[in-house]
Amino acid sequence: MHYCSSCGHETQKKVPEGDHRLRDVCDHCQTIHYQNPRVVTGCLPVYKDKVLMCKRAIEPRKGFWTLPGGFMELGETIEEGAARETREEACAQVTIESLYMLFNVVHVGQLSAFFLAKMESPEFAPGEESEDVALFSEDEIPWDQLAFSTIGRTLRHYFEDRREGLFPMRLEYVTPPDQRA
Amino acid sequence: MHYCSSCGHETQKKVPEGDHRLRDVCDHCQTIHYQNPRVVTGCLPVYKDKVLMCKRAIEPRKGFWTLPGGFMELGETIEEGAARETREEACAQVTIESLYMLFNVVHVGQLSAFFLAKMESPEFAPGEESEDVALFSEDEIPWDQLAFSTIGRTLRHYFEDRREGLFPMRLEYVTPPDQRA
Numbered sequence: 001m002h003y004c005s006s007c008g009h010e011t012q013k014k015v016p017e018g019d020h021r022l023r024d025v026c027d028h029c030q031t032i033h034y035q036n037p038r039v040v041t042g043c044l045p046v047y048k049d050k051v052l053m054c055k056r057a058i059e060p061r062k063g064f065w066t067l068p069g070g071f072m073e074l075g076e077t078i079e080e081g082a083a084r085e086t087r088e089e090a091c092a093q094v095t096i097e098s099l100y101m102l103f104n105v106v107h108v109g110q111l112s113a114f115f116l117a118k119m120e121s122p123e124f125a126p127g128e129e130s131e132d133v134a135l136f137s138e139d140e141i142p143w144d145q146l147a148f149s150t151i152g153r154t155l156r157h158y159f160e161d162r163r164e165g166l167f168p169m170r171l172e173y174v175t176p177p178d179q180r181a
Numbered sequence: 182m183h184y185c186s187s188c189g190h191e192t193q194k195k196v197p198e199g200d201h202r203l204r205d206v207c208d209h210c211q212t213i214h215y216q217n218p219r220v221v222t223g224c225l226p227v228y229k230d231k232v233l234m235c236k237r238a239i240e241p242r243k244g245f246w247t248l249p250g251g252f253m254e255l256g257e258t259i260e261e262g263a264a265r266e267t268r269e270e271a272c273a274q275v276t277i278e279s280l281y282m283l284f285n286v287v288h289v290g291q292l293s294a295f296f297l298a299k300m301e302s303p304e305f306a307p308g309e310e311s312e313d314v315a316l317f318s319e320d321e322i323p324w325d326q327l328a329f330s331t332i333g334r335t336l337r338h339y340f341e342d343r344r345e346g347l348f349p350m351r352l353e354y355v356t357p358p359d360q361r362a
Contacts, residue, residue, distance in 0.1 A: 001186040001187075002186065002187060002188075002189070003184055003185065003186050003187070003188070003189035004184065004186070005182040005183065005184055005185070005186045005192075005205075005214070006182075006183060006184070007183070007184065008183065008184035008189050008191075010189075011186075024186075033186070038219075038220075039219075039220060039292055072292070074290045075287060075290075076287065077285035077287060077354060078283070078285060078292055078352070079285075079352065099283065099350065099352055102259070102280065104258035104259060104260075106256060106257065106258060109255045109256075111220055111253070111259055169280065169350050171259070171260065171280055173258060
């Protein structure tokens with residue numbers, strides 16, 4: 001990329017504030033031109049019988065609880081991306097175990113993946129994009145303060161599947177908010 | 182998008198030749214600016230004991246055999262994309278059954294998915310991007326004329342799994358060609 005696709009001025013390679021990678025940035029209109037697959041990849045990090053969650057410090061859904069996740073980047077596998085997001089948002093090290101949920105989030109042009117992941121120790125802390133990070137048992141999950149519908153669906157499946165001891169991969173569809181009952 | 186990111190001239194919305202969707206196209210330098218997730222989605226279409234394959238009419242790997250697949254588009258689910266590519270490349274109707282293979286193809290910035298799919302009837306024909314389309318039994322597969330390593334790996338898993346009657350989803354990594362033994 002040499003020119004801004006919004007205003008036509010020349011772009012620069014730089015790391016935007018709060019980001020960790022080089023992007024094509026327009027200094028004239030401030031547009032950041034991301035070039036990556038619109039795959040969202042994240043974890044359901046488990047320590048003993050608890051799940052690690054992050055309280056979002058950024059919009060959208062600032063102040064609501066989520067599972068660590070974000071856009072898959074060029075140069076990494078989808079499971080490396082899930083582990084990286086967990087390090088960045090929750091300062092936690094995880095071992096990726098299996099692909100668990102895959103959501104078609106068509107209305108925002110995203111394919112969103114969650115992996116089951118294991119934490120070897122209860123070490124975590126809020127990353128730049130998190131206000132708080134905490135481990136929750138099933139009866140402690142803040143069900144009415146979840147950031148996205150995908151988070152609640154992933155957690156509900158997890159606790160149900162845990163009772164059966166089987167964690168099949170599921171591919172599901174996310175209805176746009178304005179079409180929900 | 183209003184300006185070409187390569188040359189800075191104004192772009193036009195049009196459907197490029199051989200494409201079916203509106204793209205931002207630069208009439209000055211001829212660049213087509215695609216805006217979609219870099220997810221590749223395809224099928225392993227099965228009719229009775231045979232698999233439907235396409236002989237590529239376009240580069241890369243023109244003249245080699247592949248499974249129907251291509252880039253996931255905005256506005257569709259990943260399984261709708263797999264079915265669409267099968268219609269476009271093989272003029273075949275499929276019922277998507279399950280996600281079967283997911284490949285990290287990091288060196289080209291792609292996540293490539295193949296779904297098991299069922300054909301209700303042996304109706305197919307070459308689409309615009311195919312020179313030929315044919316059903317192959319296991320001993321008829323053109324193993325030495327496959328377009329991509331993902332195709333051979335998907336087919337080998339399929340025929341092995343078929344003997345067991347179990348088709349687990351697999352997530353695998355594709356080594357770049359210049360690093361292969």
